[in-house]
Amino acid sequence: MFLRGAVDGRPVKIAPSACEGCGGGVFFVLVNASGAERECSGCGSRAFIADSEEYWNEESWEDDEPGAAGCPCGSEEFEAAVAFSLGDDGSVRWVTVGLQCMKDGFCQAPGFVETELGGFLE
Ligand SMILES: [Zn+2]
Numbered sequence: 001m002f003l004r005g006a007v008d009g010r011p012v013k014i015a016p017s018a019c020e021g022c023g024g025g026v027f028f029v030l031v032n033a034s035g036a037e038r039e040c041s042g043c044g045s046r047a048f049i050a051d052s053e054e055y056w057n058e059e060s061w062e063d064d065e066p067g068a069a070g071c072p073c074g075s076e077e078f079e080a081a082v083a084f085s086l087g088d089d090g091s092v093r094w095v096t097v098g099l100q101c102m103k104d105g106f107c108q109a110p111g112f113v114e115t116e117l118g119g120f121l122e
């Protein structure tokens with residue numbers, strides 16, 4: 001696991017991303033302040049990260065256009081993982097998107113996605 005520690009000192013559960021189409025774990029990632037979408041570098045299939053789809057629309061892009069996540073080394077291929085920050089009652093509060101560069105291993109967390117899942121993880 002490559003995400004940096006807990007958010008706000010709360011417990012964090014990390015779920016590595018894998019492509020539903022081919023099982024690959026390398027993605028190009030589009031992010032803005034409200035969401036993230038990943039595109040598999042193996043088969044090109046796209047998926048939203050957590051509940052990003054709810055906020056992923058042209059209306060919100062007017063102020064905040066999504067951009068491709070990039071490493072300082074110039075690579076745009078990442079392993080992606082999602083970290084769920086849990087509240088005191090075990091409900092999901094925040095989703096953090098974590099990326100690790102495939103070239104040099106540089107890690108970053110480009111976005112915090114507020115979640116309204118309100119559910120409980122297993
Ligand atoms: Zn794939």
Ligand SMILES: [Zn+2]
Nearest residue numbers: 071073101104
């Ligand atoms: Zn890099």
